[in-house]
Amino acid sequence: MNDLQLANKNGAAFWRALGRARGYELIERPGFLAALDPVRNGLRVVLTSAEPPAADLAELTELLKSRSWPRVTVEDPYGVVAPSLTPQQWPVMIRPPAPVPAPTVEVVHVRTEAQLAEVDKVVVEGFPLPHFQPYGSAAAVPPALLTTPGFDAYLIAVDGQWAAAGATVTQDDVAGIYFVTTRPEFRGQGLARQLMYAVLRQLDPLPVTLTAAEPAQRLYNSLGFKTIAQSTWWSS
Known part of the structure; x- marks a missing residue:
């Protein structure tokens, strides 16, 4: 493959x-x-x-x-x-296993439904996902994911507020990164990089893949991800 x-x-x-x-x-x-x-x-x-x-x-x-x-x-x-x-x-990008620095902020590995609800809120507001707004009308990151084999989620707080989040899916011989976002008021602080450090260390030694939105491509390139294809997303 x-x-x-x-x-x-x-x-x-x-x-x-x-x-x-x-x-x-x-x-x-x-x-x-x-x-x-x-x-x-x-x-x-x-x-x-x-x-x-x-x-x-x-x-x-x-x-x-x-x-x-x-x-x-x-x-x-x-x-x-x-x-x-x-x-x-x-x-579409992929990164072979390689060392990364340890994060310099606390990155919380989500374990509870309450924490996953905070991931949902950060994702809905951070991307944003207008079809899931106002927040609480439905879950973009629903509680059932917490018990889904291979799914993990992560959070970073700043001054007591959940500021950044991301999720991963591990299946067989590869892992994927999804939903990495920072709430608008906390951008520019390097939180996405800190989150990626923690996630990549957690996923080692698997190859890791993602599809990159334009603002994040420089970050992913700096972390060792290489573009392997251009995926066309057709949307209404």
């Missing part, structure tokens, strides 16, 4: 875990995984094969037009689809 396949496998594992925890309907085929939420998150698809069967592509086309989804996102790291949606490209 090459690096892109490893990264894509983990991305599908993340959405499988998140979809189950949120109570979404899941459809899994050889060529794609889809999480369906007609109320809030809409249709979220991860293409999982560079050569999806024709039947899978036909089913995906039907899914896209079958309902009036509140949101649609189709993540295609292989460049095999071109739906009538708006494309954006994000780098």
Whole structure:
């Protein structure tokens, strides 16, 4: 399995875990995984094969037009689809095992539902995720994830307030990093770097993958992540 396949496998594992925890309907085929939420998150698809069967592509086309989804996102790291949606490209990155410094602030490894609720709040406000606002109307990072095998979450506090958060999914021979964010009022303090130090030390000796939003790409490059592909995210 090459690096892109490893990264894509983990991305599908993340959405499988998140979809189950949120109570979404899941459809899994050889060529794609889809999480369906007609109320809030809409249709979220991860293409999982560079050569999806024709039947899978036909089913995906039907899914896209079958309902009036509140949101649609189709993540295609292989460049095999071109739906009538708006494309954006994000780098898929991977990092081989390597030492990193110890964090210089306390990074809390989440163990309780109360702590995970704080992760949810930081993620909803930090990204932000407007379809999960106002905070508390639904959980973007639901309590069921706490008992999901391979899922872990982390928090950093500043002056008694939860300021930064992130999560990981470990499956088999690779780990993925997701939801890394800092609340707006705490940005510029290097908290994302401190969080990454703690997470990478926790995940050692596995290779680690992520898909990087543009503001964070310089940080990830400095931590040893290398771009292996440009994934197209088609969204409504």
